[in-house]
Amino acid sequence: MASGKRTLETIRLNAPVDPSRLADLQIGTVVYLDGVLYTGREGVYKRIIEDGETPPVPLEAISNVNFHCSPAAAVDDHGGYKIGGVTATASFRFAKWLPQWFAQTGCKVIIGKGGMSSADYREIFVPAGAVYLTTVGYGTGALLGRGIKAVQSVYWLEELGIAQAMWVLRLENFGPLLVESDLQGNSLFEQANAHINRNIEQLYAGLKAPALGRFGETVDKKDELV
Amino acid sequence: MIATELIEEAAYNLMFNASIRIPSDYENGVIGMAENEQGELSAFVLESMLQNWQAAREDNRPMCADTGLPRFYVKAGNEAQLAGGFVALEEALRSATARATHDVPLRPNRVHPLTRQDNNNNVGIRAPEIDYSFEPAADWLELTTVHKGGLFGTDYRMLFPGDGIDGIKRFFLDTMIAFGKRGLACQPAIVGVGLGGSKDTCMVLGKQAACLRVVGDRNPDPEIAQLEEELKELGNRIGMGAMGFAGTSMVLDCHIEVGYTHTGGMPMSVHSFCLSSRRATARILADGRVQYRSDPRWFTDFMRRNSLSWQAANEHLKQSG
Structure with a gap:
């Protein structure tokens, strides 16, 4: 096996996360969580921020960790919940709701897929003192599912459906996650992109352009599309 | 009856x-990639995925x-x-x-x-x-x-006969780079390429090439088989691995399916199956x-x-x- 795993630093944190511990999170650090988090994605954001609805429960009292996820879950015959796998959904789509979300809920940690743009970190995350943890894979659904010890509660299941409802989940050794953005707004994906961009011109060298061009929002292969 | x-x-x-059992051809392919991956983070991701598939089997969970x-x-x-x-x-x-x-x-x-x-x-x-x-x-x-x-990793373009293999390679790279950054395409994956047909059949061919052929399978046409090898190698030379981190684990295999097409055109589709290839x-x-x-x-x-x-x-x- 490659040598990667041995050299990455690993940290175990309790959620809600003590804000003083966020400074320990360097990009590329592996994180496992215990404690409690809640899920929230476009359905929840829209209700609370755009429609001005009161959160179903005071979020700051539950956790400061928001997971961009909808679990593979089912309601069992006894009215309980069975959670199989858990994976994140791509976070960049939710940037527009986050400034108000951070202000309103005291959220300090976002867990998701793919991270946010550098501008989002600079303009939204850094002022809010928030960090971004990315899931790994993507799709370590079974490992993350193992890390969920119980469904503490679920809100708006009726209104939003299983995929968009707000799930409050109790965790034990929930991971692996990687620190994608730290308190300074540094980004692991940005580092990777810079590395890959150095090779791009060489990759295309000698390949003639197609006869018919296409309208597009960028032609620079080094640009990010998120 | x-x-x-x-x-x-x-x-x-x-x-x-x-949903629970990763196909053996795919798992063995990723084991091979993990052994060769020099990128520290990309290797970590692949090893996590191997553990994930083991956990899925043990727990009977997706x-x-x-x-x-x-x-x-x-x-x-x-x-x-x-x-x-x-x-x-x-x-x-x-x-x-x-x-x-x-x-x-x-x-x-x-x-x-x-x-x-x-x-x-x-x-x-x-x-x-x-x-x-x-x-x-x-x-x-x-x-x-x-x-x-189904959200990322797929694209279609009408190319023309004069665009040739260069055009195919460029569009392949375009799609890999656009969706590979940040790992949106959930690579490494089996990448399917549809060439020819009408627009709708071109999309279907690429999708089926990605999802319905196993790692190591080659198109029976030797010229197409060679292009499969070339595109696979090209994708792994981008410098991008799992989750878009530096590395070489991008294309686990490339499968091309063709259909006779309009004499003036060469439509092409690209489809990336998931890192968890579920079939x-x-x-x-x-x-x-x-x-x-x-x-x-x-x-x-x-x-x-x-x-x-x-x-x-x-x-x-x-x-x-």
Whole structure:
């Protein structure tokens, strides 16, 4: 096996996360969580921020960790919940709701897929003192599912459906996650992109352009599309 | 006569197999990639995925919580007889999808595109998709289910004959880079390329090439097989690995399927299957036995229509002309 795993630093944190511990999170650090988090994605954001609805429960009292996820879950015959796998959904789509979300809920940690743009970190995350943890894979659904010890509660299941409802989940050794953005707004994906961009011109060298061009929002292969 | 209940049960079992058990060809391919990956973070991701598939098997839980869009590919032997015909078959596949969604459980992903209404069972208008092919001189029925994510990693472009192999390579790179950054395409994956046909068949060919052929399989046409190797190598030379981190693990394999196309065009589609490549197949024999496997064996000679009676047609023309 490659040598990667041995050299990455690993940290175990309790959620809600003590804000003083966020400074320990360097990009590329592996994180496992215990404690409690809640899920929230476009359905929840829209209700609370755009429609001005009161959160179903005071979020700051539950956790400061928001997971961009909808679990593979089912309601069992006894009215309980069975959670199989858990994976994140791509976070960049939710940037527009986050400034108000951070202000309103005291959220300090976002867990998701793919991270946010550098501008989002600079303009939204850094002022809010928030960090971004990315899931790994993507799709370590079974490992993350193992890390969920119980469904503490679920809100708006009726209104939003299983995929968009707000799930409050109790965790034990929930991971692996990687620190994608730290308190300074540094980004692991940005580092990777810079590395890959150095090779791009060489990759295309000698390949003639197609006869018919296409309208597009960028032609620079080094640009990010998120 | 193949009973509807048997079809429903096999389809239900396939939903479990596909979502929980990573196909061995794919897992072995990723083990090989993890051994060779020099990128520290990319290697960490691959090792985590290998642990994830192990956990899925041990716990009987889905390897990925994004169910993707569960669908069925049906291959019917020309002599197969189904109780209730194909209408009953479709009912059985819909029922199996709904039952398995609750029982695995799978995330109910399927919603109305405008109202976003969710039946909470992955069944709805045109969902699951059911596609058909046929096989001569057979009396069995084969069902394959594929659970593939669908938001990133796919694109289509009309190229022209003069664009040549350069055009194919450029568009391949464009798609890999656009969706590979941040790992949105969930690479490394089996990448399917559709070349030719009309726009819709081009998309279908690329999708089926990605989802219905196994790692290591090569197109029977030696020239196409060589292009498969070249595109695979090209993708792994981008410098990008799992999750878009520096590395070489981008394309686990590349499969190309072609169809005769307009004389002036060369349409191309690119599809990346998931890092959790979820597919499972069952053959239901006429005597009621069911055999499960992970290789769909979808692209037979008959399926590619590359062994039809050309000779006879030409002979016929000569004789009548």
